[in-house]
Amino acid sequence: MSEHEMIDTQLIQDENSKIENDLLKDYESLGERLERRSIDIRTITAKVADYAVATPTWGVGTGGTRFARFPNPGEPRNIFEKVDDCSVIYQLGRATPTLSPHFPWDRVDNPAGLMERAASYGLSFDAVNSNTFQDQPGQESYKYGSLTHASASVREQAVAHNIECIELGKALGSKALTVWIGDGTNFPGQQDFTASLERYLDSMRQVYAALPDDWQIFIEHKLYEPAFYSTVIQDWGTNYIAATELGEKAKCLVDLGHHAPTVNIEMIVARLIQFKKLAGFHFNDSKYGDDDLDSGSIDPFQLFLVFNELVAAESRNAPGFDPAYMLDQSHNVTDPIESLINSAATVQGSYARALLVDRDQLVGYQQSNDVLMAHKTLKLAYETDVAPIVAMARMQSGGAIDPVAVYRKAGYREEKARQRPASTVGSSGIV
Numbered sequence: 247m248s249e250h251e252m253i254d255t256q257l258i259q260d261e262n263s264k265i266e267n268d269l270l271k272d273y274e275s276l277g278e279r280l281e282r283r284s285i286d287i288r289t290i291t292a293k294v295a296d297y298a299v300a301t302p303t304w305g306v307g308t309g310g311t312r313f314a315r316f317p318n319p320g321e322p323r324n325i326f327e328k329v330d331d332c333s334v335i336y337q338l339g340r341a342t343p344t345l346s347p348h349f350p351w352d353r354v355d356n357p358a359g360l361m362e363r364a365a366s367y368g369l370s371f372d373a374v375n376s377n378t379f380q381d382q383p384g385q386e387s388y389k390y391g392s393l394t395h396a397s398a399s400v401r402e403q404a405v406a407h408n409i410e411c412i413e414l415g416k417a418l419g420s421k422a423l424t425v426w427i428g429d430g431t432n433f434p435g436q437q438d439f440t441a442s443l444e445r446y447l448d449s450m451r452q453v454y455a456a457l458p459d460d461w462q463i464f465i466e467h468k469l470y471e472p473a474f475y476s477t478v479i480q481d482w483g484t485n486y487i488a489a490t491e492l493g494e495k496a497k498c499l500v501d502l503g504h505h506a507p508t509v510n511i512e513m514i515v516a517r518l519i520q521f522k523k524l525a526g527f528h529f530n531d532s533k534y535g536d537d538d539l540d541s542g543s544i545d546p547f548q549l550f551l552v553f554n555e556l557v558a559a560e561s562r563n564a565p566g567f568d569p570a571y572m573l574d575q576s577h578n579v580t581d582p583i584e585s586l587i588n589s590a591a592t593v594q595g596s597y598a599r600a601l602l603v604d605r606d607q608l609v610g611y612q613q614s615n616d617v618l619m620a621h622k623t624l625k626l627a628y629e630t631d632v633a634p635i636v637a638m639a640r641m642q643s644g645g646a647i648d649p650v651a652v653y654r655k656a657g658y659r660e661e662k663a664r665q666r667p668a669s670t671v672g673s674s675g676i677v
C-alpha cells in the first residue's frame with residue numbers, strides 16, 4: 247500500500263459499507279449463473295483484479311477541439327499535480343497503477359523526486375511518449391514534418407528528442423518508448439511517399455540504436471490528422487513494415503481511434519499477435535473523426551472483440567504475447583478523473599467478458615461450421631453483466647465499489663479548484 251492517499255480511506259470504507267450487501271447479493275447471484283456454465287466467478291475476479299491499464303498523464307488535463315477548449319476548474323498545472331490526480335484514479339478504481347508520461351510536457355529536472363512522489367501513491371511509470379508534433383521554443387519547426395522532414399537538421403532534432411525521451415524514461419523506470427508522429431501531407435504532390443518513409447526508417451534506426459537491451463519501441467500509426475491527405479505511418483501495414491525493418495525491439499501499437507471507419511480492428515490485433523508484433527494499446531473510442539472518446543462509450547462490442555482476441559492469445563500462451571495497456575483519451579466535456587476511472591473499469595469489464603467465452607465450445611462450433619452457435623457463444627459472454635465482478639475486484643483491492651460517487655462525495659475537484667487557480671498560459675490537455 248502507498249504511504250499516503252488523496253482521498254480519505256475512511257470515506258471509501260463508509261461509502262462501501264452502505265452498498266456492500268447489495269454487491270454481495272449481486273455477486274453471489276452472478277456466481278450461481280456462471281457456475282451453471284462451469285465458470286468459477288472467483289477465478290475471473292482474481293484475473294480482473296490483476297489486470298492493469300496505464301493512465302496517460304495528459305489525460306487528466308481538460309482536452310479540447312481545434313475550435314476551443316473549455317478548461318475544468320482545478321486542472322493540474324504540472325506533472326506533480328498530474329500525478330496527484332492520477333493517484334485518485336488509482337486509489338478509487340485500483341485498475342491504473344502505472345502512468346504513461348509525455349515529453350517535453352512532463353520533463354522535470356529531478357526525475358528521482360517525481361518517481362518518489364508517484365511511488366508514495368503506489369504508482370510507477372509505464373511507456374514514455376515523445377512529441378515531435380508540436381514546436382518547442384528555440385527549435386526548428388515541425389510544420390512540415392519531424393522524423394521524415396526533408397531537412398536533415400530537423401530530422402536530427404527529432405531523433406535527438408526521442409533519444410532524450412529514452413534517457414528521461416530510464417530515470418523513471420520505464421521500459422518502452424512510444425513514437426507517434428504527425429508527419430504527412432495535406433496536398434497530393436506535397437511530398438514523395440517513398441522518400442518520406444525512407445527518411446522515417448533512417449531516423450527511427452538511429453532511435454532504435456539508442457534503446458537499452460531491455461527496452462522496446464512502440465510504433466503508433468494514425469490514418470489522418472493533423473495531416474489530411476496522407477500520413478507517413480498511416481495504418482497497421484506500414485506500421486508492421488516499419489517494425490519489421492527496425493528489428494525485434496520494435497512493435498506495433500494499436501490506438502483504437504486511429505483506423506478508418508468500419509476497419510476490423512480485432513482482426514488486426516489477431517494478425518499482430520500471430521506475428522509477434524503487438525506492442526499494446528491506446529484504448530479510447532471513436533464515432534467519426536475524433537480518436538479520443540471514452541473507451542467503450544461508442545462501440546463496447548468492438549472493445550469486447552479486441553479482448554476476445556487477447557484472451558484467446560493468453561489462453562493458448564501465444565509466443566511473445568505481452569501487450570502494454572494504456573488509455574489514450576481526451577476529455578472535453580467530462581471531469582477527466584471521472585472519465586478515466588470509468589474507462590479503466592470499462593476496459594476491465596471487457597476483459598472480464600472475454601474471460602467468460604467458452605473457448606472449447608467455440609472451437610467445436612467453428613470446426614463443425616455451426617455459425618449461429620459460434621456467434622452465440624461470443625454473444626453469451628458479451629451480454630453477461632460483469633459489473634459485480636469488476637466492483638468486487640475493486641473492493642477487494644481496497645478501492646471503492648462506486649468510485650465516481652465516492653470521488654464526488656470527497657469534493658476533490660472543488661478542493662483543487664481552490665488550490666489551483668486557473669492558468670492563463672498554455673493548456674494541460676491534448677486539444
Ligand SMILES: [Mn+2]
Pocket residue numbers: 466501528574
Ligand atoms: Mn494514441
